[in-house]
Amino acid sequence: MLTILFLSAILLLSVWILLEKLKSRYFILSLAKRVQTEDGSPLEEKVFVVPGKTRFGNSFDILQVTPSMLFKFMRNAHSKSNGKSYLLYYFFGVMYNVVRAEDVDEIVQSTKLITKNVVYDLIRPFLGEGLLISTDQTWHFRRKLLTPAFHFNVLQNFLDIFKEESQKLSKVLQKQMNVELELKQIIPKFMLNNICETALGVQLDDVVEGAQYRKSIHAIEEVIVERFGNPLLYLEPYFYLFGSYRKHVTNLQIAHAFSSRIIERKREQFKQQQSKSVDDYGRKKRYAMLDTLLAAEDDGLIDHQGICDEVNTFMFEGYDTTSTCLTFTLLMLALHEDVQERCFEELQHFSNDDSDLTVFDYNNLTYMECVIKESLRLFPSVPFFGRICTEECVVNGLILPKGTQINIHAFDIMRDPRHFPNPSEFQPDRFLPHNTLNRHPFAFIPFSAGQRNCIGQKFAILEIKVMLVSVLRNFKLLPVTRLEDVIFEYGLVLRTQNSVKLMVTSRQQQQSRTL
Template identity: 40%
Template sequence: MWQYAYKYLKQFEKIDGPKAYPIVGNYFLIKDPKKNVAIFDDFPRKYGKTTKLFVGMHAALVTTDVKLLEVVMTSPNLINKTNDYIMLFNRWLGDGLLISSGEKWRAHRKILTPAFHYKILEDFIDVFESRGKFLIDNLLKASSEDCVNVHKLFSLYTLDVICDSAMGTSVNVQCNPDHKYMDAIETMCDIASTRLVNPIYISEWMYKYTNLYKTEIKALETITSFSLGIIEKRRQFLESRHSDDVNDYDEFGKRRKMTFMDILLKSTINGNPLTNEEIREEVDTFLFEGHDTTSAAISFTCYNLSKNPEVQKLVYEEVCQVLPPDRAVTITDVQNLKYLEMVIKESLRLYPSVALYGRVVDKEFVYNGIKLPKNLRIGVNLYSLHRDPDEFPDPEKFNPLRFTADEQSKRHPLAYIPFSAGHRNCIGQKFAMLELKSAIAKVIQNFELLPVPGYTPQLTSKVTLTSDNGICVKLKPRSTHEKL
């Protein structure tokens, strides 16, 4: 196997990278997720925009080269995720959109695309608003503290939102933060980040003899039984109605909104309905992808606003001007928060929800005179890509005006890709942006965000980019006069 890797060392001799060792490759360099963000961010300065790396005995290229990204994001031979995704999530997410490939991925992507149609997204504004009220209550309770880890509270909010949206079911974790379903999801995410960097846990046959594996199986039982129970209940309900219109009324007489699960329940592939297990995989994928990534984005945006009061003032003025005080908020209102959207985009530039993600080469191709062989891993170093001074002058400065139409036109279109791009771009990015704007607008309406003296996030790249010491701000409730 090392000879196999060594072949690529020879093949990539024109590409620089850190020294690799037999068997372990660069394991000792990248084993600590608390240091990985800084280590990977140093790669472009040390080795150039494309760095060669060995994860164990598997060759990889880590890149911020927009020309290479043009190939990675658009090639039909580069749509598959790396084996890391399968290793970490296959028992939980199965063949859901995140890790499926080939015809199954294409068929399910086609089925799910209508779930993000404007008319369906319009219905979710009510969910954002109703769940947002609980969020503000929880933030108000915490506002007496000098340092509030808002990430934890936003995680509860986003899980409530995605459960309502994906399954049409209220979990109410904001009122019950110790909910066993919430605990199980957190456990699965922690296990994934632990396995990713530990060679004992990476080996599947060794992993199955560990206590961590037993913990995973127990958490999976909680998650799958919860999801399958809701799916079966909803399937029976729809069948009892004998109706093709799922936008009717539920058993309590309330108008039922179309959910992601409803679309899956009513869909067929080659004339056959999806099984409960196939639906569970997709629903759980939505819960996983739409929960922690969104809460991290909201949290880092609030942190950036606390550090940039002049920007926060402009956001507050826009929110007061655009959002109506005397009627329900609509999707058009949220979309009209144009400056807030630029603020969110700038925050996602500095703190993308996923700092590094990978693709695997399905068919050999040549790039820049170098053969990139089948099974080669290509990692997109998003954190560093978004800080490339060639595309973003003074990259550490928080400046939302980078995202005016004029400024965006000056950059390469792949210089900024927080929701990925090409064939496997994030299917839920419009949903996510609406949720982000709705939540942050509510926070700014009700609180002035202040920096915590001496606090700096200790960035760590686990499954998502987060902070080992929380994402913290000081919350100063606005007076009634200010809210008017």
Template identity: 40%
Template sequence: MWQYAVVILLVFLVLCYKRYNFLKLFEKIDGPKAYPIVGNALLFKNPSKNIAIFNEFPAKYGKTAKIFTGMRLSLLTTDVKLLEVVMNSPNLINKSDDYILIFNRWLGDGLLISSGDKWRAHRKILTPAFHYKILEDFIEVFESRGKFLVDNLLKASREDCVNVHTIFSLYTLDVICDTAMGTSVNAQCNPDHKYMEAIKTMLDIAVARIMNPIYRNEWAYKFTNIYKTEMKALETITSFSLGIIEKRRKFLESRHSVDENECDEFGKRRKMTFMDILLKSTINGKPLTNEEIRQEVDTFLFEGHDTTSAAISFTCYNLSKNPEVQKLAYEEICHVLPTDRAVTIEDLQNLKYLEMVIKESLRLYPSVAFHARVVDKEFDYNGTKIPKDIMIAINQYTLHRDPVEFPDPEKFDPLRFTAEKQSKRHPLAYIPFSAGHRNCIGQKFAMLELKSAIAKVIKNFELLPVPGYSPQLISKVTLTSDNGICVKLKPRSA
């Protein structure tokens, strides 16, 4: 028994020595007081307060602060000069251990958390999935699914307070399943879809694991009840995805064709889905396995519906609070979008003011409030040596509120995103889709979907604020609100 005690003591002493070295190495960088073993865990024990706490960091500690997760040190930054290094360096493409901790069993080596040669190979395969020609095909999906969205919003408009985030989440799940998997799940007609519930469970568990030191330890975590809950949710997610992948694989094999211009039985050109590209791709002459495809598909199902639904919801909330902006957006939509034919990709691209509205909403409420990189190779920054394996976290929520780059930062002003004003800002002062080597591969897809959905909402409803309501922000991997994202919907007269 005493042998185990000696081992534990030695491990503890090694960690203490590392902590001491970190404190010496980063003595020029300020940060909140950290305690042995727990680090800054006590400061961040309430996830609903973390956004506000981190937002105060630049004023208290400077643009780059040091924080301890247990005994491990990380840097949290809003410094655009440091971001130039982080975003543009080929030695800083690896995501943090937190991503692996919370996503490994779910997303495996999918594009979100993979690194090195595997990430580069998969990124190369997936880039054509967002070619203009393929995106053009998806507009029809946005439109058809948007009709169900309007119907659901109309039913909800009888209430004085509507949590639109719930409704938009179902819409974006329908869209991403149709476009990425070529399969309809009809989530808007089935709000209790098991896949949807499993995703919510996984996100709740992700927050718990990041914040709780016991849950962060893989050995201890496996003895907890939430581990059992995760396994059950994961079984739902993987069986759903693998079933569709196998079905799609057999369908493609039965066609004996790789012609992307092939037509269906109605004479329409078949849409090339994200999954089709994966199923037809090879790496070093070998096709991807079902499990590799599942990891990529699940990555896109998660990222393509959760982040987008948050962005639509917060944009609608901002429009409800700014009627003069909503009026200008409504007038543009009525002027640009056709009434005598189907909406095209060019129509959506011509919604210039609405695009500025969306960008300003993503400035105030970025879908991902924090993201991080791990240093692969030591480098110097401002006289401080940044060693290998240190995590550098980007506080995107606060970065977008820098009063130097964005005067009167809490004001909602879409005109910040005119071409002239954008050219005067540092290019990394605004990064809602990240930047550099690991920027969001689906950002063009996302912007088209956002425009399509929000245009439909504004065209059919006047968005009004709910008296006394304000969102209680919380970062559950994506930025959301503990009390929903709520507006009042007033149907426009025909």
């Protein structure tokens, strides 16, 4: 009897939540309210409609899928569309999936389409109203506030930190030469240290809770991916009863408590440094991210919770994405010896001592930048990004009803053979200046595009270059993992189900043998 009452209560609660969702801005559509064309032409001329398995559209097509199954589902939908952007119809809404550079323009340049879609709600318990999720006045103010924190002059101050972490990585690799290395067990630590020490001014290795914090971030993302791949877990009662709710709350508490302690520690340092708010030439100093936020707090422009949200956002976004990029770039260099050697040859035109290299030197590593961009083209760290129509919009000749979800699939856009012939091949020369002149401006969008593009993209490219220079000077990369064996997973960050492995040998020893 108690079991029946309990199940009945859950059912009633679920129905109530579904009814509430019907009223909300995210779930106000029904299958009856479909996308139409602005000029009255047949819908199929402008977009492909993916057929659903049931009369409820695509509502049950991704039920209980794994991240790898979700990746395959999206690729299959794109394949069926024959290169067109496509629509998925769900019981409570429509999803417009953009896979063409030409269809991106109106979205990323719109002043109305800046609100992130329902997927980002899963991250809100962790990141709050941070720059990734916030919208309207909050987003505009914080974007304007934080943009100077990634100015060229600030990036120069970060260079020594990047070099220190690259040296630490090389020392780890030195101890593990000629053995199979699992990159996801090595790379993330150094990238997380980079973002913490630069943006926050705190060394994680010097903090007792650092290792625990790193684990909590990974655990949080695992739960987000779990919910992302199972629509039932979007509903709080199901998540509470059948998901990893308690584990999720525990890790959120660890992450939030850690960031709060770091902010308080930095706040004390900031107060001591405020006496010199101008440089030696009398110009107002440009602060790094956390210092900028603390200065804004003193002016009453942001509160402690707002600072926590931004710190958590940059920690989460700033290390996982660069870890993914560096991992895939190292893999592709290992698989393409000619490209690896060409990168090494480029380094011979610069000082042999990394400590002498300046930001200008790293910026002049033209071919290495081509390699990084080609790796990002094939394996974008963020494979898609989303928006929502907060009002009825006309986009690409389609009338999108209020509440329409928009997903821009960078993974597919950057593999469009019209812009990148032989798109599956690794060809860094695609990004040499003379080969990019006539390319569509939105054919390459690993950092998103428009006004909501990634604020830290120059930071990321410089960081990855510094790490690569250190690795390639000292080691030759040898392949272990074959690309055809990699099983991709769809999440907020592109992941692999299996480990990405390679081996390193001493470059100096190899050169000695050659001589």
